[in-house]
Each structure stands twice: as C-alpha cells, then as structure tokens.
Amino acid sequence: MRLINILAVMLTVLSLSACGSKFKTYNGPEVTHVVINKGDRRMFLLHHEDVLKQYRVDLGFAPAGHKRIKGDGRTPEGLYRVDRRNPNSDFHLSIGIDYPNAKDRAYARSVGKSPGGDIFIHGRPNGKKRGLGPDWTAGCISVKDRHIEDIYAMVRNGTPVTINP
Template identity: 60%
Template sequence: MINRIPRRRILLGGIAVLLSGCASKFRSYTGPEVTRLRLYKSERLLVLDGAEGVLRTYPVGLGFAPEGHKQFEGDGRTPEGAYLIDRRNPDSLFHLSIGISYPNEADIAFAAAQDKSPGGDIFIHGGPRRGIDPMNKRDWTAGCISVSDRQIEEVYAMVRDGTPIEIYV
C-alpha cells in the first residue's frame, strides 16, 4: 500500500504534464498561407483568405461604437480601410493578439487637421475578461476586433506579420 502512493503520484504528475502541454495557447499551422484578411463590420465576420480561396471565417465583436470609421482616440470605433498585420503580442491582456497598422498616413493627417489624436493599438484579440458577457454585449472593445480565445489561437498561428487586412463597412 505504501508503494502505491508514490506510483500514483508519479502517474498523476505525468498525466498533468501531458495535459498541460495540450493546453498551450500557441498552436502550429502547416496549411496554406493566409494571403489576406477581410473584415466585414456589418456582418461581424472575419475572413482569412489563401491563394485558392477562403481558409477560415470567424464571427467577431467590434468597438463599442461600431458604426463608422475610427477617426480619433477614444471614439470606440473600429477602423475601415486597407492596413497590414504589423505585430503580435503573446502577452496580451486578451489571451493573444495581432496588431493592425492603424493609423495610416491618411488617418494621422485627418486627426491632426482636427487637432486630435487618431489613437492606435488596434488589434485582433481574444475574448473579453471578467465583467463582460460577450453574449449580452457583442461590441465591447475600444475599437479592436475580438474573437474567442480558441479562435485567436488559430488566427495567431495562421497569420504572419505583413499580411494585408481590408476592413469594410
């Protein structure tokens, strides 16, 4: 009986190590290259395209003021237009995130003409943290694009920096 306790602990410890390896938020992807992302704001749909067509689609949440193009810091809008995926954040407050190159030169010039900041730090990221129920409040970000944590793991693995993203009304 005494010999079983150490064996049981070793066995359970081994199982825990194996399961923790499966729980990593960093996935690998060996499929076709993602050549472009398309976001349709009115449909709340993110599309990942490859050379041969659509690879994946995801339902999304947007900024808390989803109508219209982001113009100023704090307006709660998600940008519209042509941008690039320009960075990734493995330590995001929202599980994982990939950055969008907003603001571009036109965004900066427009905001400057109004003597305001265009804002920045627009990301595609994982789901909301405590206190935000995505089922009751779909558009909850400050202008970012949200997907579930599982979905951002896929997107993070599939999309490379420099990939174009087109954001439509």
C-alpha cells in the same frame, strides 16, 4: 526496460502539458489576406481567393463608420497590415494592425485630435469569458479565445487586413 518506461512517462507528460497551450501550430496554406466585414460581423482568413476559416467578431462600442480619433469607439475601415504580435496580451492573445496610417494621422491632425492606436485582433479579456455583450471593444476586433489561438498561429506579420464597412 526501465529506460523505456522512463522515456514513455516523459513523453506522456510532455504531450499532456502541450494540451492546454494557447500557442498552436499551423502547417496549412498561407493566409494571404484577412478580410473583416463589419456589417455582418465576420472575419475571413483567405489563401488568395479561397476562404480557409471564418469567424464571428465583435467590434468597437460605436462600430458604424471609420475610426477618426482616439476614444470614438469605432473600428477602422480600409487596408492595413498585421505589424505585431502580443503573446502576453491582456486579451488572451493579440495581433496588431498598423492603424493609424498616414491618412488617418493627417485627418486627426487636421481636426486637432489624436487618431488613437493600438488596434488589435484579439481574444477576450483575461479572466472574463462572459458578460461583455456585442461590440464592447474600444475599436479593436474581438473573437473567442479558441479562435484567436487559430488566428495567431495562421496569420503572419505583414499579412494585409482589409476592414470593410
């Protein structure tokens, strides 16, 4: 009987410790495409043509138009892919997209500038939950922390990301 009580206590402690974790699991349909519509500030996680989830997003501090150079505050437009994950991000969690692509680099080179980089879909800055206002990033796509936890669990590396104007 004592062994059963010990096991019950251990199971309770383990289940409670998982409650606060930012790392969720997902066992639903595969996310085959992420679509971000900058104009209406929405992100859609799709399984083929079916919308699995949608979220409100914030963008770069100068969101109109395609990102061209480092520091312009724009969020890229076009077709990219998820290419990395950062569980230790300064922004709760983050998943990277493969901006700049060859076309982005060629344009920036033609004007003698850097295209920038490190474009992520991420949560809020660690330790800061309010007061950022709309479109506050340097060019990334930001969502609420609880939403990036879902996105991080659902979206895999290699998933296409289309960012529309």
